[in-house]
Amino acid sequence: MIVATTVAIGGMGLVCGVALAMAARFLAVHEDPRVEELTEILPGANCGGCGFAGCGEYAKAIIVDGAEVTLCAPGGAEILDNIAAFMGVEAEAGEKHVAIVLCGGDNAKAPRRFDYNGVADCNAAHAVDGGDKKCNHGCLGYGSCARACPVEAIEITGTGIAVVHPELCIGCRKCVKTCPRFIIEMVPESQATHVFCSSKDKGPIVKKACQVGCIGCRLCVKFGGESFEMDGFLARRNYETPIEDEDTVIDKCPGDCIVRQEKSAAG
Amino acid sequence: MARTKAQFKINGGVHPSYHKGLAAAKAIADMPLPALLRVSMSQHLGAPAQPTVAKGDTVKRGQVIGEAAGFISAAVHAPTSGTVKALAPAETATGAKAMAVDIEPDGEDAWVELTTHACWEETDPKQLVEIVADTGICGMGGAGFPTHVKLSPPPEKPIDTLIINGAECEPYLTADHRLMLEYADQIAEGAAIIRKILGAEKLIVAIEDNKPDAIDAMETALKDMKGDVTVLVLETGYPQGAEKQQIFAAIGKEVPSGGLPMDVGAVVENVGTTLAVWDAVVNGKPLTERVTTVTGFPVQTPGNVRSRIGTLYSDLLDFCGGTTGEVAKVISGGPMMGFAQHSLDVTTTKTTSGLLFLAPDQVSEFTSMPCISCGRCVVACPMYLVPSEISQMIEAEDYETAEEISVLDCIECGCCAFECPAHRPLVQHMKQGKSHIMLKRRQKKG
Numbered sequence: 001m002i003v004a005t006t007v008a009i010g011g012m013g014l015v016c017g018v019a020l021a022m023a024a025r026f027l028a029v030h031e032d033p034r035v036e037e038l039t040e041i042l043p044g045a046n047c048g049g050c051g052f053a054g055c056g057e058y059a060k061a062i063i064v065d066g067a068e069v070t071l072c073a074p075g076g077a078e079i080l081d082n083i084a085a086f087m088g089v090e091a092e093a094g095e096k097h098v099a100i101v102l103c104g105g106d107n108a109k110a111p112r113r114f115d116y117n118g119v120a121d122c123n124a125a126h127a128v129d130g131g132d133k134k135c136n137h138g139c140l141g142y143g144s145c146a147r148a149c150p151v152e153a154i155e156i157t158g159t160g161i162a163v164v165h166p167e168l169c170i171g172c173r174k175c176v177k178t179c180p181r182f183i184i185e186m187v188p189e190s191q192a193t194h195v196f197c198s199s200k201d202k203g204p205i206v207k208k209a210c211q212v213g214c215i216g217c218r219l220c221v222k223f224g225g226e227s228f229e230m231d232g233f234l235a236r237r238n239y240e241t242p243i244e245d246e247d248t249v250i251d252k253c254p255g256d257c258i259v260r261q262e263k264s265a266a267g
Numbered sequence: 268m269a270r271t272k273a274q275f276k277i278n279g280g281v282h283p284s285y286h287k288g289l290a291a292a293k294a295i296a297d298m299p300l301p302a303l304l305r306v307s308m309s310q311h312l313g314a315p316a317q318p319t320v321a322k323g324d325t326v327k328r329g330q331v332i333g334e335a336a337g338f339i340s341a342a343v344h345a346p347t348s349g350t351v352k353a354l355a356p357a358e359t360a361t362g363a364k365a366m367a368v369d370i371e372p373d374g375e376d377a378w379v380e381l382t383t384h385a386c387w388e389e390t391d392p393k394q395l396v397e398i399v400a401d402t403g404i405c406g407m408g409g410a411g412f413p414t415h416v417k418l419s420p421p422p423e424k425p426i427d428t429l430i431i432n433g434a435e436c437e438p439y440l441t442a443d444h445r446l447m448l449e450y451a452d453q454i455a456e457g458a459a460i461i462r463k464i465l466g467a468e469k470l471i472v473a474i475e476d477n478k479p480d481a482i483d484a485m486e487t488a489l490k491d492m493k494g495d496v497t498v499l500v501l502e503t504g505y506p507q508g509a510e511k512q513q514i515f516a517a518i519g520k521e522v523p524s525g526g527l528p529m530d531v532g533a534v535v536e537n538v539g540t541t542l543a544v545w546d547a548v549v550n551g552k553p554l555t556e557r558v559t560t561v562t563g564f565p566v567q568t569p570g571n572v573r574s575r576i577g578t579l580y581s582d583l584l585d586f587c588g589g590t591t592g593e594v595a596k597v598i599s600g601g602p603m604m605g606f607a608q609h610s611l612d613v614t615t616t617k618t619t620s621g622l623l624f625l626a627p628d629q630v631s632e633f634t635s636m637p638c639i640s641c642g643r644c645v646v647a648c649p650m651y652l653v654p655s656e657i658s659q660m661i662e663a664e665d666y667e668t669a670e671e672i673s674v675l676d677c678i679e680c681g682c683c684a685f686e687c688p689a690h691r692p693l694v695q696h697m698k699q700g701k702s703h704i705m706l707k708r709r710q711k712k713g
Contacts, residue, residue, distance in 0.1 A: 114609035117632050118692045119662075124699050129362030129609060
């Protein structure tokens with residue numbers, strides 16, 4: 001009896017053991033060991049700014065699918081150098097870009113046209129008759145961008161407008177994607193002077209909706225040259241050309257929407 | 268012809284204050300032509316119509332100014348004769364922007380040539396559906412589903428029951444009530460036309476028991492009609508007039524999730540739509556006007572106004588004598604499902620059943636609180652959903668779970684938000700979730 005049991009159990013163990021050994025050999029998943037090493041190099045913020053679901057996925061995409069090595073915004077130049085060295089490729093780091101909310105019309109300067117008493121979310125508010133702000137392009141201030149930000153770099157001020165703290169921003173673009181008004185843009189970190197308006201409406205409409213809107217007068221193009229360009233009735237900063245006489249341009253802007261962002265004010 | 272009480276009781280529902288007395292006794296009044304009519308191209312569910320006129324064109328009443336863009340769409344006709352002043356996007360009552368044609372009436376109100384079909388009994392049903400499509404008729408109860416689509420069920424789905432919806436369960440509104448009192452015979456004939464088109468054996472006219480005079484009127488109008496004809500008396504309650512609820516109350520069948528009434532062999536048409544079908548077939552007239560209840564305590568003389576489609580809300584209010592007191596909220600439609608307006612610079616459409624003005628003491632501003640899991644919304648929901656859970660899922664942006672727990676079955680009746688003691692914006696969450704999921708589906712498709 002004892003012998004039979006021992007043989008049966010032992011036999012089963014032997015069969016299973018062999019099966020497992022075969023499975024381990026033939027069904028093994030070969031993962032490139034470089035993926036793990038590269039994941040270690042990446043910053044580990046898992047912000048998704050590269051377009052992949054976290055740092056691990058991005059590392060896999062670089063090695064397996066040959067994705068661009070330059071997509072990690074939070075990493076900056078240093079990590080890019082590390083990735084490039086690891087992959088044995090040349091990559092030049094562009095300047096770090098940070099997000100900015102191109103609207104200066106807070107509650108004091110841009111009136112609301114009705115009382116919105118619903119879900120406190122910009123996308124929800126925007127779906128109700130294009131938002132409660134008189135200006136169709138202005139920041140609604142319900143904080144969808146701030147909630148999307150993985151590093152809490154966006155603040156909704158007491159006067160109801162979103163402000164990005166550039167020194168905290170890691171450049172992942174999540175806020176850019178979530179804003180229903182499309183008024184968050186990525187700008188070079190070194191630049192401090194921007195057109196804080198995104199309204200392409202004609203001057204009289206802008207005037208009625210906001211005290212600090214761009215009315216499309218073209219004075220900035222006149223005084224700032226190629227550092228500004230017109231997009232319909234909206235002036236936009238051309239970040240490739242520095243502004244020569246910044247003070248004059250800021251001073252001349254009748255809408256007061258060209259503003260130099262002070263580090264202290266934002267920080 | 269028989270009168271019966273509804274055998275089946277709908278699930279949940281609420282009993283808001285009805286305030287129908289404000290306008291119920293007022294006969295339908297015709298509003299004179301205003302100085303401007305702004306006709307939206309998006310008055311119905313589905314693809315907006317394509318404008319077929321240009322600035323400066325002269326148009327006659329009933330002339331097509333917008334062509335249906337696809338099967339689920341409806342044509343739009345000039346509401347009077349005059350000159351096209353502008354084509355520009357304009358805000359609609361729902362808050363979206365849609366192309367609109369501005370027409371300056373010439374005062375003559377001349378019709379285009381009309382083709383009448385007084386002997387519709389001999390006309391081919393297919394031709395009758397074409398007439399309905401060509402005259403731009405869509406559901407006038409509120410949703411604006413193109414009527415010719417409802418009247419063209421596929422052959423594998425035979426229709427045995429036609430329900431004419433005269434429930435008008437939205438508080439304040441009395442337009443359908445007045446139509447049944449003043450145009451009972453025409454509605455009965457319209458119902459007969461639709462019944463012929465569908466080949467439906469059973470005809471049920473469903474009316475809530477708070478309108479006994481309308482029940483009597485429809486009963487008199489239908490007394491000589493042959494076949495299985497019933498005036499169904501519904502218990503007063505909201506939402507008795509909702510399509511799926513009404514089908515259950517009438518024949519005890521549930522429309523399957525994601526399905527249409529034709530899946531249970533039923534078609535529901537609002538009384539206003541039925542009257543429009545009558546007008547289109549018998550008189551050949553396209554849909555160019557409708558009855559709107561202009562009501563609310565701040566309105567000088569509340570009433571039921573027949574106005575041209577494209578009339579400015581401000582003109583409608585002026586016709587009713589303006590307001591006497593302060594207005595805190597304006598709603599296009601009824602208070603349960605209507606849309607709050609921020610301006611009266613919006614024009615009526617084929618679906619504008621009411622224009623409601625609320626006084627400051629009727630409106631409260633509230634802060635939404637976390638769900639306390641009391642379950643009142645679950646009891647109130649006529650669709651057997653759990654609104655509290657769905658709303659929390661949508662708040663957490665977990666749209667997949669929201670879809671699993673059937674957010675798409677929500678009919679947006681507002682019963683849950685009406686009951687919620689935490690003042691949660693449940694309906695807004697539902698709408699947000701539904702539109703997000705539908706958008707995702709469309710993106711997947713193409």
